[in-house]
Amino acid sequence: MNNKEKLRNVGLRPTKQRMIIAKILLNGVNRHFTAENLQNEINSSGNSMSIATIYNCLKKFRNCGLIKQVESSKETAIFDTNINQHHHFLDEETGELIDIENEEINLFKLPEIPKGYVNSGVEVLIKLRRQI
Amino acid sequence: MNNKEKLRNVGLRPTKQRMIIAKILLNGVNRHFTAENLQNEINSSGNSMSIATIYNCLKKFRNCGLIKQVESSKETAIFDTNINQHHHFLDEETGELIDIENEEINLFKLPEIPKGYVNSGVEVLIKLRRQI
DNA sequence: TTTTTACTTTAAAATCGTTCTAAACTACTT
DNA sequence: AAGTAGTTTAGAACGATTTTAAAGTAAAAA
Ligand SMILES: [Mn+2]
Ligand SMILES: [Mn+2]
Ligand SMILES: [Zn+2]
Ligand SMILES: [Zn+2]
Numbered sequence: 001m002n003n004k005e006k007l008r009n010v011g012l013r014p015t016k017q018r019m020i021i022a023k024i025l026l027n028g029v030n031r032h033f034t035a036e037n038l039q040n041e042i043n044s045s046g047n048s049m050s051i052a053t054i055y056n057c058l059k060k061f062r063n064c065g066l067i068k069q070v071e072s073s074k075e076t077a078i079f080d081t082n083i084n085q086h087h088h089f090l091d092e093e094t095g096e097l098i099d100i101e102n103e104e105i106n107l108f109k110l111p112e113i114p115k116g117y118v119n120s121g122v123e124v125l126i127k128l129r130r131q132i
Numbered sequence: 133m134n135n136k137e138k139l140r141n142v143g144l145r146p147t148k149q150r151m152i153i154a155k156i157l158l159n160g161v162n163r164h165f166t167a168e169n170l171q172n173e174i175n176s177s178g179n180s181m182s183i184a185t186i187y188n189c190l191k192k193f194r195n196c197g198l199i200k201q202v203e204s205s206k207e208t209a210i211f212d213t214n215i216n217q218h219h220h221f222l223d224e225e226t227g228e229l230i231d232i233e234n235e236e237i238n239l240f241k242l243p244e245i246p247k248g249y250v251n252s253g254v255e256v257l258i259k260l261r262r263q264i
Numbered sequence: 265t266t267t268t269t270a271c272t273t274t275a276a277a278a279t280c281g282t283t284c285t286a287a288a289c290t291a292c293t294t
Numbered sequence: 295a296a297g298t299a300g301t302t303t304a305g306a307a308c309g310a311t312t313t314t315a316a317a318g319t320a321a322a323a324a
Binding site for chain 3: 145147148149150181182183184185188207
């Protein structure tokens with residue numbers, strides 16, 4: 001499926017700007033990135049895009065399930081092209097995230113889900129410090 | 133151990149402002165809160181404090197291990213008085229966090245820690261949606 | 265106890281990430 | 295082709311957090 005189809009599939013118009021972003025983000029190579037990271041990459045690909053458009057697109061892509069947003073206590077929003085349920089290592093010093101595939105962690109015992117709610121995803125974060 | 137001792141223990145001067153905050157946060161009742169939540173509580177206790185001081189103190193308290201900061205993709209930083217390793221339910225709609233005690237989750241299989249790093253804490257987040 | 269020193273608080277300004285506004289533009293429908 | 299709804303944009307606005315620099319306070323030294 002090409003990028004135009006991917007966008008249409010989720011109900012997004014394949015505008016020039018969304019196609020530029022899709023080309024960068026939906027190429028199958030998973031990554032974690034910020035809005036600013038993406039703008040730099042757009043710039044260095046010879047294109048340019050308003051930061052408002054980048055935020056608009058990222059929000060649409062996220063709400064349509066094309067990307068995810070990572071839970072992070074950093075100031076800046078971090079996005080993730082890996083939309084499968086998976087987990088992360090976090091280098092607490094640098095903020096770098098490393099994917100852990102879902103099968104690499106086994107949750108043996110889970111607590112009871114509160115009444116009236118359903119589990120909509122489990123994320124494990126393993127924080128890392130440099131060995132001394 | 134009283135609050136003055138708790139502050140001295142971690143190398144913080146027990147100033148008037150830090151004692152006010154300690155009285156609110158270090159009373160044994162665990163909670164999740166923002167800087168603004170805390171300022172409101174300070175105000176309604178008949179005191180007042182500059183927002184800069186509140187941020188200064190929260191950062192010091194966090195860096196000294198008296199409180200933790202939660203990994204959250206919300207705009208506003210969320211702090212936690214529960215400093216034991218534990219986990220959370222997250223109501224994705226409201227942002228509400230509910231503690232899950234460490235024993236309630238059993239991680240059966242863990243991935244290998246990357247070379248040169250040590251595990252400095254595991255956090256599980258269980259996202260919740262309202263049942264339809 | 266007084267003096268000195270380093271640390272802390274504060275209001276206000278600055279900064280930074282993100283969202284809003286409103287006008288111009290573009291994709292899709294008829 | 296014309297109409298309509300959705301999109302992009304620069305720039306303004308916003309909200310959370312940090313910085314500034316001056317005044318205040320706690321601890322250490324004398
Ligand atoms: Mn955050
Ligand atoms: Mn943010
Ligand atoms: Zn990831
Ligand atoms: Zn908690």
